[in-house]
Amino acid sequence: MGLLEELLLLPLAPVRGVVWLGEQVEEIARRQVTDPAMIRGQIAEIEEARDAGELSDEEADELEGPLLRQLVETSMASTSGGR
Amino acid sequence: MSTAALARRNPYLERPSSSSLADVVDLILDKGLVIDAYVRVSLLGIELLTIDARIVIASVDTYLRFAEAVGRLSLDRERSQPRTLPDLLEDMKPATPPKVARHVLQRGKEAGKEAVSKVEEGVHKVEQRLRGGGESGKTEDS
């Protein structure tokens, strides 16, 4: 969901008037940044660019690193395994 | 491994010879057996994506995008040459995240602040909109 769209769907968001944003923006942005589907899409684009030669292997790895780390981290956390 | 968009035998079906990285992360990080016996693997010391890293993706509102896309359709009997899929996809896409991410990597904190200010800009426009004035609600592509 777009950032703007999410803001409009906030509970108590008035049709007109001021929307109090503050932490809501950060929360929504955080959710967007960590959304696995979004991250997978970004990875797909980086890989396409890598294959097409638009990104070098180093550049592609550098961009992908935090994305993969985020996905692996989320995966570990959700298994609630690990001891 | 590149994903072959056109299989030799059948041009309609994407049939890559092996799963792409995007496919793989879905399959092995989200699926497969989970056994609670295992020791937690230590992860690479790469910074997690956090809001502090300011890799914020200022995306275009989905509804506005749909409205715009629908508005652009030509429904006349004699249609002009249909635009190619890549053209359409280019127009419809929100700010391409890898470009944003590359921006951040290359310029560090400076770009991060820029990303944040784009969000604040978008937020400001929302406020203006709701007060009944201001320009288009569409946030700028980066």
Add this chain to the structure above:
Amino acid sequence: MIPGTAATLSGAAYVYGIVPARTVLPADASGVGEPGADLGLVRHGPVAAVVSAVSADGALGTRRDLLRHSRLLDAIARTTPVLPLRFGAVLADRRAVVDELLAPRQARFAAALAALEGRAQFTVKARYVEETVLREVVEREPLIAELRERLRGQPAEATWYERIQLGELVAGAVARRREADSAALVGELGRWASAVTWRPAATEDGVVDAALLVERAAWPSLERGVEGIAERQAGRMRLRLLGPLAPYDFSNELMEEN
């Protein structure tokens, strides 16, 4: 280490999946970590764990690690039943692989592997050609066509709320189409499968992601069948077929059943 022989593990073991004890591993695969570790089996009765050595403080999670994990499992799945583990399973040592992983679940693993005999997973991902679906929606929904017409030529600033409303209607119509197309597609795909599971595609232009468990004898028919669907939906949907794969979407359920 010759693939298929008992793993010579001195330390921590990274586990990829569970296979029948008689399995011969692919000769050319390498394990996770740097340098890519040798692969081997830890057997216990009729089942075995596919493992490689990892250093206790080694960090995992690179692109290379993820690809090696999945490609090994998919290579095994072409010829042998395998229960794939989620990425990141590390056990303290060989003893732990037997005592904590294999022994407590030996019977259930064996039963699940038996159910997988001669089968592999195929995944079909369908996405809309957005312009085509939007066109369908405008042509078939009078309310949308009307609102679109009313907004034509109007300045964007003056019609912001109406555009939101139009977009909302369109999004709703597309969602209804998505549900109908998903049901139809899954119904068609089920013809070639022993089991099927699906979920709505995660992307905005997505239709459905479907996983199928397919017997080897049916693999050619499945391929031809999906090609046929892709051809019929050309210009309206794009289909992507993956497989044969390890049964990622089915392994948990197979274990729960047993």
